[in-house]
Amino acid sequence: KTYRVAVIPGDGIGKEVVPEGVRVLEKVAKRHGFALQLDWFDFSSCDYYLKHGRMMPEDWKQQVGGHDAIFFGAVGWPKAVPDHVSLWGSLLLFRRDFDQYVNLRPVKLMPGVPCPLAGRAPGDIDFFVVRENTEGEYSSIGGKMFPGTEREFVVQETVMTRTGIDRVLKYAFELARRRPKRHLTSATKSNGISITMPYWDERVEEMAKAYPDVRWDKYHIDILTANFVLHPDWFDVVVASNLFGDILSDLGPACAGTIGIAAAANINPERTWPSVFEPVHGSAPDIAGQGIANPIGQIWSGAMMLDHLGEGEAAAAVLGAIEKVLAEKTLRTRDLGGNADTVACGKAIAEMI
Amino acid sequence: KTYRVAVIPGDGIGKEVVPEGVRVLEKVAKRHGFALQLDWFDFSSCDYYLKHGRMMPEDWKQQVGGHDAIFFGAVGWPKAVPDHVSLWGSLLLFRRDFDQYVNLRPVKLMPGVPCPLAGRAPGDIDFFVVRENTEGEYSSIGGKMFPGTEREFVVQETVMTRTGIDRVLKYAFELARRRPKRHLTSATKSNGISITMPYWDERVEEMAKAYPDVRWDKYHIDILTANFVLHPDWFDVVVASNLFGDILSDLGPACAGTIGIAAAANINPERTWPSVFEPVHGSAPDIAGQGIANPIGQIWSGAMMLDHLGEGEAAAAVLGAIEKVLAEKTLRTRDLGGNADTVACGKAIAEMI
Ligand SMILES: CC(C)[C@H](C(=O)O)[C@@H](O)C(=O)O
Ligand SMILES: CC(C)[C@H](C(=O)O)[C@@H](O)C(=O)O
Numbered sequence: 001k002t003y004r005v006a007v008i009p010g011d012g013i014g015k016e017v018v019p020e021g022v023r024v025l026e027k028v029a030k031r032h033g034f035a036l037q038l039d040w041f042d043f044s045s046c047d048y049y050l051k052h053g054r055m056m057p058e059d060w061k062q063q064v065g066g067h068d069a070i071f072f073g074a075v076g077w078p079k080a081v082p083d084h085v086s087l088w089g090s091l092l093l094f095r096r097d098f099d100q101y102v103n104l105r106p107v108k109l110m111p112g113v114p115c116p117l118a119g120r121a122p123g124d125i126d127f128f129v130v131r132e133n134t135e136g137e138y139s140s141i142g143g144k145m146f147p148g149t150e151r152e153f154v155v156q157e158t159v160m161t162r163t164g165i166d167r168v169l170k171y172a173f174e175l176a177r178r179r180p181k182r183h184l185t186s187a188t189k190s191n192g193i194s195i196t197m198p199y200w201d202e203r204v205e206e207m208a209k210a211y212p213d214v215r216w217d218k219y220h221i222d223i224l225t226a227n228f229v230l231h232p233d234w235f236d237v238v239v240a241s242n243l244f245g246d247i248l249s250d251l252g253p254a255c256a257g258t259i260g261i262a263a264a265a266n267i268n269p270e271r272t273w274p275s276v277f278e279p280v281h282g283s284a285p286d287i288a289g290q291g292i293a294n295p296i297g298q299i300w301s302g303a304m305m306l307d308h309l310g311e312g313e314a315a316a317a318v319l320g321a322i323e324k325v326l327a328e329k330t331l332r333t334r335d336l337g338g339n340a341d342t343v344a345c346g347k348a349i350a351e352m353i
Numbered sequence: 354k355t356y357r358v359a360v361i362p363g364d365g366i367g368k369e370v371v372p373e374g375v376r377v378l379e380k381v382a383k384r385h386g387f388a389l390q391l392d393w394f395d396f397s398s399c400d401y402y403l404k405h406g407r408m409m410p411e412d413w414k415q416q417v418g419g420h421d422a423i424f425f426g427a428v429g430w431p432k433a434v435p436d437h438v439s440l441w442g443s444l445l446l447f448r449r450d451f452d453q454y455v456n457l458r459p460v461k462l463m464p465g466v467p468c469p470l471a472g473r474a475p476g477d478i479d480f481f482v483v484r485e486n487t488e489g490e491y492s493s494i495g496g497k498m499f500p501g502t503e504r505e506f507v508v509q510e511t512v513m514t515r516t517g518i519d520r521v522l523k524y525a526f527e528l529a530r531r532r533p534k535r536h537l538t539s540a541t542k543s544n545g546i547s548i549t550m551p552y553w554d555e556r557v558e559e560m561a562k563a564y565p566d567v568r569w570d571k572y573h574i575d576i577l578t579a580n581f582v583l584h585p586d587w588f589d590v591v592v593a594s595n596l597f598g599d600i601l602s603d604l605g606p607a608c609a610g611t612i613g614i615a616a617a618a619n620i621n622p623e624r625t626w627p628s629v630f631e632p633v634h635g636s637a638p639d640i641a642g643q644g645i646a647n648p649i650g651q652i653w654s655g656a657m658m659l660d661h662l663g664e665g666e667a668a669a670a671v672l673g674a675i676e677k678v679l680a681e682k683t684l685r686t687r688d689l690g691g692n693a694d695t696v697a698c699g700k701a702i703a704e705m706i
Contacts, residue, residue, distance in 0.1 A: 117469055153512060195495040196507050247578055258583075
C-alpha cells in the first residue's frame with residue numbers, strides 16, 4: 001500500500017524538525033510494509049510570502065487537496081509577515097477549506113520529561129483534547145464603529161452551528177467510547193457567556209443520550225483550567241469550542257511538562273479532504289536555524305498521521321520509540337536537559353524502530 | 354471615621370464565611386481606630402429568590418447603592434434556581450449596574466498552603482490579575498436562528514469599547530507602576546480572534562506610551578495559561594478581558610495552591626457606586642451547612658475592602674494575620690490539611706490582630 005503525503009516544512013524550526021519526522025516515517029514504513037510517496041512543497045511559509053506576496057499559490061487546493069495527508073511543520077517567521085497574514089493565509093485556511101473540524105491533541109506525561117506538577121508520574125496524565133476547529137470564537141465576523149473617536153468600539157461574533165457542534169461532539173464521544181475509562185468532559189462557560197455556551201451545553205446533553213456507555217461531565221472553563229493543574233488525572237477526553245480547545249491544548253501539554261513535544265492532528269473525519277498533522281509548537285524564531293529544536297512534536301504528529309491512515313501498529317511503534325528515547329538523557333534535546341541536537345534525536349528515534 | 358458597609362451573605366457557604374469576615378473586620382477596626390456601620394441584607398441569594406421570585410428587591414439600588422462598600426459572600430444554591438437566573442440577577446448585575454469595571458484578584462502563594470507546582474515557595478508566585486468586568490465576551494447580545502431545525506445556529510457578540518478597555522488598562526498600568534517590578538502583561542489572542550483582540554492590543558500599545566516606566570509584554574491566552582504553570586514567577590500585573598481574566602483568575606489561584614482562599618474585588622474606581630468584595634469560590638453546595646468551609650477567601654476579600662476604603666494599614670494587618678494562621682497546621686481548615694472548623698479559623702485570625 002502506498003500513501004501520498006504532502007510534506008510542508010513551512011518556516012522557522014519547521015524546516016529542521018520536518019526532515020526528522022520524515023526520517024522516522026520512512027523507517028517505520030519500511031518495517032511495517034507500506035510505502036510513502038512524499039511530495040515536498042515550499043509554500044505555506046513566510047519565506048514564500050516574501051517572494052510571492054502570498055502564503056500559498058492560487059492553486060494550492062489542487063496541489064495538495066488530493067493527498068492522503070499533509071505533514072506540516074510550522075509557520076510564522078520572519079515576523080516581517082504579520083501573524084494574521086501568515087496564519088490566516090495558511091494554517092487556518094487549511095482548517096477551514098479542508099473542513100478539518102476536529103483538532104485532536106494528546107496530553108500525556110512521558111517518561112524522562114520533568115513535570116511541573118508536584119508528585120505526578122507517567123500514567124497520571126493521559127488524555128485527549130478534542131477541539132472544534134472551524135467556527136466558534138474564530139468567526140472573523142464583525143467590525144469597528146466610530147473609528148478614531150472616543151466612542152470607538154469593536155464587535156466580533158461567536159458563531160456556533162448545530163452541525164458544527166454535533167459533528168465534533170460525535171467524534172469526541174466516539175473517541176471516549178474506545179478508551180478504557182469511557183469518560184468525556186465538556187468545557188463550557190454557560191454561567192457567563194449566556195447565549196452560545198448554553199447552546200453548546202444543550203447539544204452535549206442531547207448527544208450524550210446516544211452514548212449511555214460514556215460517563216460525561218462538564219466544567220466551566222475557569223475551574224476547568226484550575227483542575228488541569230490540581231487534578232489532571234480526572235480527564236480522559238475533553239471536548240471544547242475552538243477558543244477553549246486552543247487554551248486547553250496548550251495548558252494540558254504544559255502540565256505534562258512541555259509544549260515542545262506536543263503533537264496535533266487537524267482532522268477531516270470524512271476524508272473528503274486531507275488532514276493536517278503539525279506539532280503544537282510554532283516556528284520558534286528564538287532557536288530557529290541552530291539545529292537544536294526538539295523534533296519530537298513533529299515525529300509524534302507523524303504517529304498521529306499513521307493512525308489516521310489506518311497504520312495503527314506503525315503509529316504505536318513510533319510512540320514506543322519516542323518513549324524510549326525520552327527515557328535516555330543523552331538522547332534528549334537541550335530543552336529537556338539532554339545534549340542531543342535535532343538530527344541526533346531524530347536518528348535515535350528512527351533507530352529504535 | 355465610620356464606614357457604611359452593606360453585608361450580603363448570599364447563600365451556601367456564604368452564610369458561614371461572611372460572619373467570620375465580619376468578626377475580623379470588627380476586630381481590626383477597633384485596633385486601627387475606625388468604625389464600621391454594618392447593614393445586613395438577605396437578598397442576592399437563591400433562598401430569597403425562592404420566597405420572592407426574584408434575586409433582589411426592586412429597590413436594591415436604593416438599599417445598597419449609598420454604602421461605602423458591599424461585603425458579599427456567595428450565590429448559587431440551591432440549584433433549583435438556574436445559574437443564569439441567580440448570577441445574572443445578582444453578582445453580574447452589581448458589576449454592571451454599579452459600573453465595577455475592574456475585577457482585581459491577587460495570586461499569591463501563602464506559607465502553609467501546599468503548592469501543586471513542583472519546587473515553588475512563597476515569594477515565587479505573587480501577582481495580580483486585573484480583569485475587565487463589564488463588557489467583552491459577556492455581552493449577552495445575540496440569539497438563535499432556525500430554532501429546532503438541523504440548520505439551527507447561535508451567535509453571540511463580543512463587544513469591546515475604547516472607553517471600556519482604556520479605563521481598565523489605566524487601572525492596571527497604575528497598579529503596575531506602584532509595584533516594585535513595574536511589569537505589566539496583557540492577555541491577548543489576536544492571532545486567532547481577528548477583530549476584537551487586535552483592537553485590545555492596539556489600545557494596550559497606546560496606553561503603554563503614557564507609562565514609560567512600566568515594562569510590558571503580551572502573550573496569547575493559550576501560551577499564557579501554559580506560562581502560569583511553567584513560569585509563575587514571570588508575572589506581576591496581568592491585565593485581561595472579561596473572559597480571559599475569568600480564566601486566569603481561577604488558574605492563578607490554583608497554581609498558588611487553592612481557589613478556596615482566593616479573594617476578589619469588583620471595583621468602581623470612581624467611587625460613584627459601592628464596590629463589591631467577594632471571595633472567588635462560590636456557594637460550594639457540597640460542603641454548605643457543615644461549618645467546615647475555609648473563611649480565608651472571605652477574610653482576604655475584607656482586607657481588599659479595607660484597602661479600597663483607604664485603611665491600608667488595617668488591610669496589611671489582616672493579611673499578616675492570615676499568613677500567620679496559614680502557617681499553623683492546627684489553625685487551618687480541613688481543605689488545607691488542618692482540623693479547624695470555619696469559626697475556629699476565623700477566631701484565630703481575629704485573635705492574631
Ligand atoms: C459565576 C460566574 C458568572 C463568574 C464569572 O464568570 O464572572 C465567576 O466565575 C467569577 O469569576 O466571578
Ligand atoms: C497560531 C494560532 C492561530 C493557532 C490557534 O489559535 O488555533 C495556534 O495557537 C494553534 O493552537 O494551532
